[in-house]
Amino acid sequence: MSIAPVNPADFARERIRHELLARELRVLRRERLTSTIARITLAGDALAGFAAPGPEDHVKLIFPAPPGERIARDFTPARVREGELDLDFVLHGDAGPASRFAATAQPGDPLVVAGPRGSRLAPAGVRKAVLLADESSLAALARWIEALRWRAEILAFVQSDSPDVLDYPLPTGDRVAITRIGTGPEHALAAVASPGIDSHTYVWAAGEASALVPARRHLRREAGLDKHRAKVDGYWRIGVAGLDHHAPLDPDDPED
Ligand SMILES: Cc1cc2nc3c(=O)[nH]c(=O)nc-3n(C[C@H](O)[C@H](O)[C@H](O)COP(=O)(O)OP(=O)(O)OC[C@H]3O[C@@H](n4cnc5c(N)ncnc54)[C@H](O)[C@@H]3O)c2cc1C
Structure with missing residues (x-):
């Protein structure tokens, strides 16, 4: 719906x-x-x-x-x-x-x-954000949290197998929750599917491209969030050198 x-x-x-x-x-x-x-x-x-x-x-x-x-x-x-x-x-x-x-x-x-x-500035009126990153997109995640933490509730997920990944200096706040989760498509999907996305929620996800395919499909088809409400960006792809992040996330389903 x-x-x-x-x-x-x-x-x-x-x-x-x-x-x-x-x-x-x-x-x-x-x-x-x-x-x-x-x-x-x-x-x-x-x-x-x-x-x-x-x-x-x-x-x-x-x-x-x-x-x-x-x-x-x-x-x-x-x-x-x-x-x-x-x-x-x-x-x-x-x-x-x-x-x-x-x-x-x-x-x-x-x-x-x-x-x-x-530059594209963070959306000005967002009150809740679900953010998903891996190590390659941690710097961007930090910038997202910094941009939104005074005006939005933030649920941030970091996909990593490294136990010390949250030593990375991410901004904090009363309404900022940051959780390390496992790598791979099923964990990415669970992150964007679980927190109860409502009509005020903005979603941003970036990391290994193939791991984000089911998450993007869920956001578009089940949650009904278009590209203005949910941005999913492949920052790298296993086995590909110099990935062009403008290429479709899923070549079999090049929706946006
Ligand atoms: C908008 C944007 C912002 C980005 N910001 C950052 C950033 O701040 N920091 C950052 O580290 N990366 C960032 N990336 C990702 C980075 O551009 C890619 O990881 C890039 O491929 C790294 O180049 P490389 O020369 O190290 O490896 P490449 O020559 O591109 O790839 C060589 C091999 O390494 C693999 N590989 C590439 N990246 C990774 C990785 N992260 N983990 C494991 N294997 C990998 C490839 O699959 C390939 O097999 C960003 C990407 C985009 C699109």
């Missing part, structure tokens, strides 16, 4: 365009946040004017590539401070250029950061 929104304007998200710049920055420091996540802090004069006000804003990290090729990976600006930019990397082995970079980065190493091209 479909749930009519109380006021569709509550779910509207303002868009902001940014001048697209590629900034050459340098590693300032590397810090381990959990057993599987490293925070790399970048700095440089080129950071002047950097803005990323939307919770899911992302930049492209440009890695050295053979002539004629371009290797870019999407990352979330975890924190932006005066002259510094934090990026949080999942350390998933040396198969990928981004993970490899994060495992070995030393102060002074260069990194080109392009974007963000644009």
